[in-house]
Amino acid sequence: MLLKLKMDYKQMTGQDYKAGCPPSVNDAAPNNGPAADGAGEDDTVDPWTVSTTNATGVDYDKLIVRFGSSKIDQELVDRIEKVCGQKPHRFLRRGIFFSHRDMHQVLDAYEKHQSFYLYTGRGPSSEAMHVGHLIPFIFTKWLQDVFDIPLVIQLTDDEKYLWKDLTVEECHGFAIENTKDIIACGFDINKTFIFSDLDYMGSSPEFYRNVVKIQKHVTFNQVKGIFGFTDSDCIGKISFPAIQAAPSFSNSFPHIFGSRQDIQCLIPCAIDQDPYFRMTRDVAPRIGYPKPALLHSTFFPALQGAQTKMSASDANSSIFLTDTPKQIKNKVNKHAFSGGKDTVEEHRKYGGNADVDVCFMYLTFFLEDDEQLEKIRQDYTSGALLTGELKKILIETLQPMIAQHQERRKQVTDELVKQFMTPRPLNFNL
Amino acid sequence: MLLKLKMDYKQMTGQDYKAGCPPSVNDAAPNNGPAADGAGEDDTVDPWTVSTTNATGVDYDKLIVRFGSSKIDQELVDRIEKVCGQKPHRFLRRGIFFSHRDMHQVLDAYEKHQSFYLYTGRGPSSEAMHVGHLIPFIFTKWLQDVFDIPLVIQLTDDEKYLWKDLTVEECHGFAIENTKDIIACGFDINKTFIFSDLDYMGSSPEFYRNVVKIQKHVTFNQVKGIFGFTDSDCIGKISFPAIQAAPSFSNSFPHIFGSRQDIQCLIPCAIDQDPYFRMTRDVAPRIGYPKPALLHSTFFPALQGAQTKMSASDANSSIFLTDTPKQIKNKVNKHAFSGGKDTVEEHRKYGGNADVDVCFMYLTFFLEDDEQLEKIRQDYTSGALLTGELKKILIETLQPMIAQHQERRKQVTDELVKQFMTPRPLNFNL
Numbered sequence: 001m002l003l004k005l006k007m008d009y010k011q012m013t014g015q016d017y018k019a020g021c022p023p024s025v026n027d028a029a030p031n032n033g034p035a036a037d038g039a040g041e042d043d044t045v046d047p048w049t050v051s052t053t054n055a056t057g058v059d060y061d062k063l064i065v066r067f068g069s070s071k072i073d074q075e076l077v078d079r080i081e082k083v084c085g086q087k088p089h090r091f092l093r094r095g096i097f098f099s100h101r102d103m104h105q106v107l108d109a110y111e112k113h114q115s116f117y118l119y120t121g122r123g124p125s126s127e128a129m130h131v132g133h134l135i136p137f138i139f140t141k142w143l144q145d146v147f148d149i150p151l152v153i154q155l156t157d158d159e160k161y162l163w164k165d166l167t168v169e170e171c172h173g174f175a176i177e178n179t180k181d182i183i184a185c186g187f188d189i190n191k192t193f194i195f196s197d198l199d200y201m202g203s204s205p206e207f208y209r210n211v212v213k214i215q216k217h218v219t220f221n222q223v224k225g226i227f228g229f230t231d232s233d234c235i236g237k238i239s240f241p242a243i244q245a246a247p248s249f250s251n252s253f254p255h256i257f258g259s260r261q262d263i264q265c266l267i268p269c270a271i272d273q274d275p276y277f278r279m280t281r282d283v284a285p286r287i288g289y290p291k292p293a294l295l296h297s298t299f300f301p302a303l304q305g306a307q308t309k310m311s312a313s314d315a316n317s318s319i320f321l322t323d324t325p326k327q328i329k330n331k332v333n334k335h336a337f338s339g340g341k342d343t344v345e346e347h348r349k350y351g352g353n354a355d356v357d358v359c360f361m362y363l364t365f366f367l368e369d370d371e372q373l374e375k376i377r378q379d380y381t382s383g384a385l386l387t388g389e390l391k392k393i394l395i396e397t398l399q400p401m402i403a404q405h406q407e408r409r410k411q412v413t414d415e416l417v418k419q420f421m422t423p424r425p426l427n428f429n430l
Numbered sequence: 431m432l433l434k435l436k437m438d439y440k441q442m443t444g445q446d447y448k449a450g451c452p453p454s455v456n457d458a459a460p461n462n463g464p465a466a467d468g469a470g471e472d473d474t475v476d477p478w479t480v481s482t483t484n485a486t487g488v489d490y491d492k493l494i495v496r497f498g499s500s501k502i503d504q505e506l507v508d509r510i511e512k513v514c515g516q517k518p519h520r521f522l523r524r525g526i527f528f529s530h531r532d533m534h535q536v537l538d539a540y541e542k543h544q545s546f547y548l549y550t551g552r553g554p555s556s557e558a559m560h561v562g563h564l565i566p567f568i569f570t571k572w573l574q575d576v577f578d579i580p581l582v583i584q585l586t587d588d589e590k591y592l593w594k595d596l597t598v599e600e601c602h603g604f605a606i607e608n609t610k611d612i613i614a615c616g617f618d619i620n621k622t623f624i625f626s627d628l629d630y631m632g633s634s635p636e637f638y639r640n641v642v643k644i645q646k647h648v649t650f651n652q653v654k655g656i657f658g659f660t661d662s663d664c665i666g667k668i669s670f671p672a673i674q675a676a677p678s679f680s681n682s683f684p685h686i687f688g689s690r691q692d693i694q695c696l697i698p699c700a701i702d703q704d705p706y707f708r709m710t711r712d713v714a715p716r717i718g719y720p721k722p723a724l725l726h727s728t729f730f731p732a733l734q735g736a737q738t739k740m741s742a743s744d745a746n747s748s749i750f751l752t753d754t755p756k757q758i759k760n761k762v763n764k765h766a767f768s769g770g771k772d773t774v775e776e777h778r779k780y781g782g783n784a785d786v787d788v789c790f791m792y793l794t795f796f797l798e799d800d801e802q803l804e805k806i807r808q809d810y811t812s813g814a815l816l817t818g819e820l821k822k823i824l825i826e827t828l829q830p831m832i833a834q835h836q837e838r839r840k841q842v843t844d845e846l847v848k849q850f851m852t853p854r855p856l857n858f859n860l
Contacts, residue, residue, distance in 0.1 A: 158638075158642050161642060161646065162642065162645070162646050168639050168642065168643065198635060198638065198639060198642070199635050201631070201632070201635070201638045202631070202632065202633065202634045202635030202636065202637060202638040202639070203632065203633070203635065204632050205628060205629050205631070205632030205633065206632065207632060208588075208628065208631045208632035209598050209628060209632070212588050212591060212592065212598065212628070212666055213598065215592065215664060215665050215666030215669065216591065216592050216664050216666045217664065218664060218665050219661070219662055219663060219664050219665065220650065220659075220660075220661045220662070220663060220664075220665060220668055221661045221662055223665055224661065229650075230650075231649070231650045231651045231654065232649050232650070232651055233649060233650060234645060234646050234647065234648060234649050234650075235645050235648050235649065235650060235653055235668050235669045235671070235672065236642055236645030236646045236669065236672075238650055238665050238668055238669060239645065239665045239666065239668060239669035241665070242665065242666075
């Protein structure tokens with residue numbers, strides 16, 4: 001009866017019942033699905049669909065309100081700089097990682113010498129990864145380096161099998177191929193464990209125990225509200241969220257953390273993955289585990305514009321990690337949506353619109369130099385910089401970046417993949 | 431479109447679509463849930479509830495019609511005798527295993543030297559097992575012996591965790607304790623693999639792959655229909671049926687069967703488990719595997735009468751495998767529902783009713799000698815045998831049987847448990 005009351009309370013407020021504590025406004029009533037409230041009503045953001053009618057992209061401030069997360073403000077960026085003792089990554093400086101949950105708590109603990117671990121992942125739906133897929137990995141590598149902490153990377157090949165018209169073998173094959181690109185991002189083999197669900201679920205009784213614990217504490221009603229599942233969905237989809245949740249708990253990895261279940265997890269991911277972790281944070285205290293903290297990124301825009309997320313199945317929607325210098329040049333010149341004017345004369349006179357220009361957006365992701373980026377913005381806005389010239393800057397930024405990635409990927413042997421994917425102790429001090 | 435049509439056909443007929451084949455009456459329209467039709471409407475039979483208002487127990491003939499299975503008739507019993515070359519087990523001679531699916535097909539193949547494997551199991555909800563729990567194991571051991579075939583035994587400790595107010599550790603502990611009782615039934619260690627889901631799910635990528643394949647091919651609508659799940663059920667319950675289904679496919683056990691996925695499975699179980707395997711048989715052809723065959727048993731009655739299945743939580747509802755001779759005597763004398771008359775005089779005059787007498791029912795399960803059993807029935811019915819005398823016969827049958835079981839269980843070392851539960855090759859010719 002008391003349990004029932006507590007569960008109803010939870011259902012209504014989105015929070016665990018604590019005697020004497022009213023639900024806090026900040027944490028209350030997280031959005032329960034794609035159509036649950038009116039804020040940012042033009043934008044759809046869930047793990048399977050990201051769309052907006054706005055050319056500048058999704059309204060991220062509204063998304064923070066809808067999802068009940070917190071903005072990464074200048075104060076937090078400054079604090080990260082102070083705690084890790086390094087200049088903040090450009091993704092932080094430029095608001096590409098723009099939202100968080102409990103990051104202050106992670107830093108509080110770190111200052112008291114209580115460390116944490118990182119968890120990120122990828123759904124391997126094809127062999128081909130594009131530059132947008134690198135965003136969480138580039139940032140996670142930076143976090144690993146500056147905080148000197150262990151990292152687990154989940155490849156949800158089981159999810160892709162459940163959602164797509166692919167065989168188990170195909171999805172597992174994509175997981176292995178994607179792992180090569182992930183390793184090429186430069187992760188420290190002594191501090192990183194990469195796993196395929198199809199392999200690791202069947203290799204770790206501890207991982208499965210956490211999956212079952214989560215599955216016991218989430219109802220169909222809840223996943224229906226959070227993910228929009230229906231009665232026609234297969235039972236694999238319905239129970240999958242528990243598998244994406246489980247790596248948030250340190251005892252899912254006994255070869256790394258032993259039986260410790262109190263090590264805080266920090267998850268850098270694109271904001272569309274937040275529903276999984278809202279659910280995880282809801283369950284965590286009920287099974288005796290700490291809630292994972294999160295850092296959310298914006299979406300990487302398609303070449304055609306910021307209205308949609310890129311599609312791995314449309315070769316012209318992005319720059320792929322396998323593209324040649326010539327392909328990069330052609331794609332940028334031919335497909336990148338421009339904020340420039342129709343004629344050179346008009347452009348010189350009125351200037352371009354950097355806010356909707358995909359080349360400029362890509363440069364905010366990949367051009368390291370803040371001053372150079374600001375100058376490009378000013379020149380483009382004033383009309384001093386033409387669209388063709390802006391495209392050339394992007395092409396010359398991407399070509400060496402992709403070539404270097406391809407060079408590093410070539411060095412990734414099957415043996416190295418196997419090492420990264422073998423459950424084993426990692427080297428770290430917590 | 432074609433796929434959709436085939437699925438609708440399946441939904442309507444309970445059969446796979448085959449070009450040119452009308453749905454057969456025998457196999458058509460299996461019951462889709464506890465309340466789906468009127469036949470045997472007094473009886474509730476599903477994996478969690480067995481109840482009837484009838485003192486002789488569930489109406490099994492009606493259940494066969496409702497579930498769409500086939501009766502084990504004399505012809506099939508004779509055929510089993512002929513194929514295995516042994517006198518049929520008393521459970522077959524007396525209709526305790528009374529229903530089947532595809533047993534003729536199993537025997538056809540066996541006669542052509544295509545062998546099969548056995549799969550049975552138990553939900554370990556407590557340390558204490560009672561004599562009724564032994565029924566599937568006694569019969570499965572006989573099948574293993576006479577057909578000389580491998581056997582897998584699943585302990586669904588994950589299921590018990592999901593359904594009961596127990597911890598993961600408690601359920602796993604019960605699985606280990608129950609395994610000792612199962613081993614004490616005399617299974618051949620060279621031909622038997624016993625596993626806990628909590629262990630094996632995390633030890634076999636191949637098992638998990640089959641679980642995911644099944645989960646992709648069953649919708650929430652289907653499990654709602656088959657098992658009566660609701661939107662308030664946890665996602666663990668909703669996806670669990672796939673875990674009970676997976677051992678029906680031989681490639682779930684690569685250490686035993688390698689990558690072979692074509693070996694027929696035969697499942698001896700109580701009829702309340704049939705919903706799981708109706709679902710399994712529905713999925714099998716869609717993922718390229720043979721349908722498992724089944725042999726269904728009736729329920730073992732509670733001491734209080736055949737209206738209910740026994741409860742492991744009520745010590746007086748059955749004879750436990752841990753009971754002392756004195757406890758057995760007291761329980762039978764005090765709690766066993768009698769078909770006798772109120773006074774000796776009346777009993778001598780009118781005779782007793784063996785059909786509702788629990789002592790007589792228990793003897794049909796455990797007294798090997800057919801002639802002796804028939805004589806007891808006649809004498810009790812005529813009034814020559816008094817209730818106290820009948821109880822004495824049962825007590826003297828159970829006491830040595832339980833004592834011998836306890837003696838064999840004592841010999842089961844932790845090391846032996848570990849051996850039975852270690853994934854390893856088995857010794858057999860298929």
